[in-house]
Amino acid sequence: MSGFTTTAIHSIEDVEKNAIVPPIYLASTFTQPTDGTEGEFEYQRGGNPTRTQVEKTLANIEGAEHSFVYATGMAATQAAMGLVQAGENILLGMPNYGGNYRFATIELPKRGASAKFIGDFSTLSDDDFDEKTTMVFLETPANPTLKVSDIAKISEIAHRNGAIVVVDNTFLTPYLQRPLELGADITVQSATKYLAGHGDLLGGVASTNNPELAEQLWKAQLISGGVLSPIDSYRLLQDIKTLALRMDRQQENARRIIEVVQNHPSVEKVLFAGSYNESDAEIQARQAKGIGALFSFTLKEGKNIKAFLDSLKVFGFAVSLGGIESLICLPATMTQGAYTPEHLEEFAVEKGLIRVAVGIEDIADLEKDITTALDAA
Incomplete structure (x- = not known):
């Protein structure tokens, strides 16, 4: 399937009883094999069939290998920014959503990390990086000035200097802009906005093609517990079809x-x-x-x-x-x-x-x- 809306509608594979929409699995826990192995699902925080359905759909429309949904957009941002370790530094494009700014200026210092603000990525060069710079985080268009940044150029410079690139793609979604195809390592979105589109649920998503980053993004779900509920996962799944x-x-x-x-x-x-x-x-x-x-x-x-x-x-x-x-x-x-x-x-x-x-x-x-x-x- 190549069409965006066709993919959004027909990404579900295991629909039961020939229903055109999947059931909602509300179970908090799942019975396990008694031979010491683990089933596909064990506990809702670690995985849930309904959440898996919306994550597969989001990955398909994003052109990503892995997508993970969270309870809010900020939970997705925290999962991505939280990859930065003590002693490391983020180059943060500015202006930026106030919640992202708050995390970078309040939470990162508590973890021994820091953020350096970049007001104009058109001037980004190797001189902006040092051995502590491990991530570039940007919105394009920027919130609220709508200033545009060149994702491909930024990714090339960042990768040359050993940093990963995270793009907040909330404003355009994968329907209008596909940062992973332009060189970004992770995209994050507030699913509250265009993906859900009806002002009635909170959610966030992070997507990547990198299996190591995917493992860390999944662990951020598991450890923080900031996961999207089965009911909201189902509602988001339906909303994406009309994006x-x-x-x-x-x-x-x-x-x-x-x-x-x-x-x-x-x-x-x-x-x-x-x-x-x-x-x-x-x-x-x-x-x-x-x-x-x-x-x-x-x-x-x-x-x-x-x-x-x-x-x-x-x-x-x-x-x-x-x-x-x-x-x-x-x-x-x-x-x-x-x-x-x-x-x-x-x-x-x-x-x-x-x-x-x-x-x-x-x-x-x-x-x-x-x-x-x-x-x-």
Whole structure:
């Protein structure tokens, strides 16, 4: 099977009783052979048939040998960043999701590890690495500025210096961007966002083609216990089947809303994947199938952000993204609220930056809603 949606729908092999969807296995434990060997499943934390089904499906659509699902996106990130040992260092692309930043600045030091911030990966060189640098962790497009990084180039430099590359692919998913095929060693995603897509479950996924890394990612599940429940595994499995359909609609809507916002007299600037310069656009076009459904913008000086927010009727004012509903947030005080004031300034997360996650609502309603709110500003 080569088609993305066909693969997403038909990755299940052991459907019982000719049912077109698999059963949910809720058992916390499984009986074992009495000859001293172990069965395929022993205890739910270590493995579960329903969780295995969604992991196989995710691996197939990712083009990965191994995928592992976790209770939250941050649990997946912790599994990946947790590979760094005491005395080692991560090169962390900035800006980055506030939860990733929080883990790098709070948890890594507790483990005797550290993070060095990279604000522009286009300037990455061998000089940024030393013998302690074992990982490069990046989002592309970046949250919330949508700055693009060249995954293939970064991977080449990192591997030359003995470091692995982890790409947070939450914003684009394997439907629009496939980091493992570009040289990354691990991809992580918040399954809460586009993969689930309905704003009603938490989950995370980490994928790799490296068997040694896969063993460590599985152990992170087993030891931490941060696994996805059977019921949520089943629900995620069903949601993934409509991922391409939802993202096509969301991306189409986003392009239209970007055009509306760009042409409104209250708006100062609009940021989206590939918008910074020709090089940015070329990288995005080369490594992804589109720009996704996120963008950010600022209002002109003197405009009233609160009046804009208060006038919204369809767009919800909330954190998160990737669901069928359209959402707007203020990253500096919400998703990036863990940043120090110095880092907010250094990495261009302006106080007035507005991030827009476009859903699947009727485009005429979205256009009217955001235009009315911009007029009110």
